[in-house]
Amino acid sequence: xxxxxxxxxxxxxxxxxxxxxxxxxxxxxxxxxxxxxxxxxxxxxxxxxxxxxxxxxxxxxxxxxxxxxxxxxxxxxxxxxxxxxxxxxxxxxxxxxxxxxxxxxxxxxxxxxxxxxxxxxxxxxxxxxxxxxxxxxxxxxxxxxxxxxxxxxxxxxxxxxxxxxxxxxxxxxxxxxxxxxxxxxxxxxxxxxxxxxxxxxxxxxxxxxxxxxxxxxxxxxxxxxxxxxxxxxxxxxxxxxxxxxxxxxxxxxxxxxxxxxxxxxxxxxxxxxxxxxxxxxxxxxxxxxxxxxxxxxxxxxxxxxxxxxxxxxxxxxxxxxxxxxxxxxxxxxxxxxxxxxxxxxxxxxxxxxxxxxxxxxxxxxxxxxxxxxxxxxx
Ligand code: CO8
Numbered sequence: 001x002x003x004x005x006x007x008x009x010x011x012x013x014x015x016x017x018x019x020x021x022x023x024x025x026x027x028x029x030x031x032x033x034x035x036x037x038x039x040x041x042x043x044x045x046x047x048x049x050x051x052x053x054x055x056x057x058x059x060x061x062x063x064x065x066x067x068x069x070x071x072x073x074x075x076x077x078x079x080x081x082x083x084x085x086x087x088x089x090x091x092x093x094x095x096x097x098x099x100x101x102x103x104x105x106x107x108x109x110x111x112x113x114x115x116x117x118x119x120x121x122x123x124x125x126x127x128x129x130x131x132x133x134x135x136x137x138x139x140x141x142x143x144x145x146x147x148x149x150x151x152x153x154x155x156x157x158x159x160x161x162x163x164x165x166x167x168x169x170x171x172x173x174x175x176x177x178x179x180x181x182x183x184x185x186x187x188x189x190x191x192x193x194x195x196x197x198x199x200x201x202x203x204x205x206x207x208x209x210x211x212x213x214x215x216x217x218x219x220x221x222x223x224x225x226x227x228x229x230x231x232x233x234x235x236x237x238x239x240x241x242x243x244x245x246x247x248x249x250x251x252x253x254x255x256x257x258x259x260x261x262x263x264x265x266x267x268x269x270x271x272x273x274x275x276x277x278x279x280x281x282x283x284x285x286x287x288x289x290x291x292x293x294x295x296x297x298x299x300x301x302x303x304x305x306x307x308x309x310x311x312x313x314x315x316x317x318x319x320x321x322x323x324x325x326x327x328x329x330x331x332x333x334x335x336x337x338x339x340x341x342x343x344x345x346x347x348x349x350x351x352x353x354x355x356x357x358x359x360x361x362x363x364x365x366x367x368x369x370x371x372x373x374x375x376x377x378x
Contacts, residue, residue, distance in 0.1 A: 001171045003213035005376060006225040008113070009345040010106030010207035012099045012183075013332075016072030020055040020065060020199060023076070027053045027198050030078040034193075053195035063305025067202025067333035069187040070095070081192040083185075096129045097138040100181040103207035104143060111209045111222045113177065118209075119147030120175035122165055124158030125182050126336040126364070127189050131246065139181065147175055155240070156301055156363025157232070158182055158337035159206065163359075163371055164230040166210040176215055180208040184336045189242060191261040200303075201262070202333035206341035213376070223348075228356075228372040231284045237272070240264040240364035264364075270307050277362050278314035284370050290356055292316055297348070297357040298325040302339030305329055323350070337361060351375050 074084035123136035136149035166178035186201035244260040312320040326347035359371040
């Protein structure tokens, strides 16, 4: 079987940066208006007043300080509370394909590759903007890549699951170079009117270029990270749901609007998923014969600062230095499947050739994916 390496990564970041204070100010205005509009029902006890959000709570409970969104104005408009996106014509590049192309170009440049070198494109993300034609095929055409392309969705674990698909395709000889893309436009599915959800997510797109080591560019052109192993696991849970789907218009009775957006029992998710992830990583590393103390860096899914500290501490058996498990929540918030790849993209300096690291995602499903890496060359 061929050895597979990651030779490039890319990141698209939207221009619209939103601080917690800006988000809280907008939701506070919207909440006060809603409570005024419903004052009679609230007084009669037919419904309860909505609670005012707090910046202090957000930072303390999650570690999120800021996020980027594809349309800041629409998200912060208290009368709208969702992005305002121009409807594009069928002859125009779709928004999700556009951000994929931007991230892909950076990954290709890093690896010293042309788009025509690519013969498989996998788009993995939590929310696809349409059912078909596949966004991945649109990206393949826009880039001028060859071969085949398809979309897939495993929520926050879409990147690691797509990486495993790419590695398998390379090892089996179905492709020679695979581009994995994660266009996460989470603001389209965030309930900005609910204080328990409005702060969680941000938008971004990541790219990872996978090649067979015998095909990879010669030393000196770029970095190479050998994929020593991948491991995926899923376990059904209703604690994180989004019921938007093509049968919604047929259902009787119709669903509540909030059911068509992201929702979760966040506390229960954190309690259940942390031990599962730490154990998954322990067993994956042990089976690969890599002692945990040899792991130089953990690029974990970025959902919650406390969760990441707990997982890293449980795995390593000691307090973990911030640089050992980098966090990007303060700037990007939870970008679903893009999160662990953003951490890898931005925080992989200081690891020497021959040293080990882990990329790991976890989220809705539940789903967990881990990728064991060894740096081959600088
Ligand atoms: N401001 C002030 N108070 C608040 C706020 C707020 N914004 N939000 C909640 N509160 C209140 C609550 O009402 C509650 O009040 P009370 O005690 O009076 O009932 C109190 O604060 C505590 O609330 P919680 O118990 O909910 O608070 P937690 O400490 O659990 O923190 C978190 C909430 C931050 C959400 C935390 O539970 C968490 O991060 N959990 C991790 C969940 C996780 O990892 N989820 C993964 C989901 S992502 C994924 O899988 C991909 C899905 C695809 C998404 C893409 C589409 C958008």
